[in-house]
Amino acid sequence: TFNSNEITGNEFPQKQYLLTFDDGPTVQNGNTDKTIKMLLDLNLSSVFYVLGNAFQQRKNATSIQSLKELYQNQSVASHGKEHNSHQKSKDWKSSIDFTNNQITSVFNKKRIDFRPPYGQRSPDIVSYLEKNNSKIVLWNIDSQDWNAKINPQEIAHRQITLMLLWRKGILLFHDIQKKKQKAIPIIYNYFKKSNIIWAKPTVL
Numbered sequence: 001t002f003n004s005n006e007i008t009g010n011e012f013p014q015k016q017y018l019l020t021f022d023d024g025p026t027v028q029n030g031n032t033d034k035t036i037k038m039l040l041d042l043n044l045s046s047v048f049y050v051l052g053n054a055f056q057q058r059k060n061a062t063s064i065q066s067l068k069e070l071y072q073n074q075s076v077a078s079h080g081k082e083h084n085s086h087q088k089s090k091d092w093k094s095s096i097d098f099t100n101n102q103i104t105s106v107f108n109k110k111r112i113d114f115r116p117p118y119g120q121r122s123p124d125i126v127s128y129l130e131k132n133n134s135k136i137v138l139w140n141i142d143s144q145d146w147n148a149k150i151n152p153q154e155i156a157h158r159q160i161t162l163m164l165l166w167r168k169g170i171l172l173f174h175d176i177q178k179k180k181q182k183a184i185p186i187i188y189n190y191f192k193k194s195n196i197i198w199a200k201p202t203v204l
Contacts, residue, residue: 001138002121002123002126003126003130005126005129005130005135005136006135006136006137006138007135007136007137007138007204008138008139008140008169008170009138009139009140009141009166009168009169009170010140010166010168010169012168012169012170012199012203013168014167014168015167015168015195015196015197016168016196016197016199016203017163017168017169017170017171017196017197017198017199018046018047018169018171018198018199018201018203018204019039019045019046019047019173019184019198020046020047020048020049020115020137020139020170020171020172020173021035021046021047021048021049021173021174021175021180022049022115022117022172022173022174022175023049023051023054023079023083023174023175024050024051024054024055024175024176025048025050025054025055025058025067025070025175026054026058026175026176027058027061028058028061028062028066031175031176031177031178031181032048032058033070034178034181035175035180035181036070036071036074038181038184038185039073039074039184040073042184042188044184044188044198045073045074045075045198045200045201046074046075046201047074047075047076047077047113047137047201047204048071048074048075048076048077048175049077049078049079049114049115049137050076050077050078050079050099050102050103050175051079051080051081051082051099052078052081052082052095052098052099052102053081053082055067055099055102056102059105059106064105064106067106068106068107071107074201075201075202076103076106076107076109077103077113077115077137078096078099078100078103078112078113078115079099079114079115079117080092080095080096080099080116080117081094081095081098082095083117084117085116085117085118085120086116086117086120086121086122086125087116087120087121087122087125088122092122092124093128096114096125096128096129099112100112111133111134111135113129113134113135113136113137113204114129114134114135114136114137115136115137115138115139116136119139121136135204137170137204138170139169139170139171139172140166140169140170141159141162141163141166141169141170141171141172142162142172143155143158143159143171143172143173143180144158145174145177145179145180145183146174146177152179152180152181152182152183152186153182153183153186155179155180155183156182156183156184156186156187156190159171159183159187160187160190160191163187163191163196
């Protein structure tokens with residue numbers, strides 16, 4: 001990390017975990033909707049790091065009210081305008097500002113955190129976010145749910161193993177991938193009788 005304004009999940013207390021999802025939202029009734037229904041069925045909440053362009057398209061295709069209803073009980077933060085590295089991009093500031101404006105057009109949020117695509121960022125980005133009272137949120141438990149070579153059961157077993165190893169942290173999934181809809185209930189049920197804490201987004 002560049003400074004204390006970046007969160008990786010390693011700062012969490014023992015047995016505390018946060019679910020996060022990147023790259024959405026999808027079109028109406030797509031993977032975003034199915035993922036949120038799955039979370040509600042399990043009484044879980046998470047952070048969705050949305051892409052500004054995808055969020056705008058979903059808003060234009062539906063409505064502000066439908067987005068409010070979709071993400072109720074969840075939290076929405078920024079993944080930039082498009083999924084590309086912001087580290088060396090000349091347009092990183094406009095990407096962050098555009099996405100923040102899209103989010104604030106729907107939600108009354110005083111602080112919008114940012115997850116850089118690929119985790120790639122620069123000291124300038126970190127400084128800009130810090131000045132704007134926002135944090136960079138990374139992860140330490142990667143599901144690799146985008147990997148075509150592994151199935152939902154293998155994704156679940158990977159996450160369970162990493163959770164047992166690291167003992168705490170931020171789980172990374174991808175909103176646009178559907179395999180996690182089967183993987184997360186497996187993870188949830190594995191730990192159901194333990195005393196782990198599924199953190200609320202307010203932990204950040």
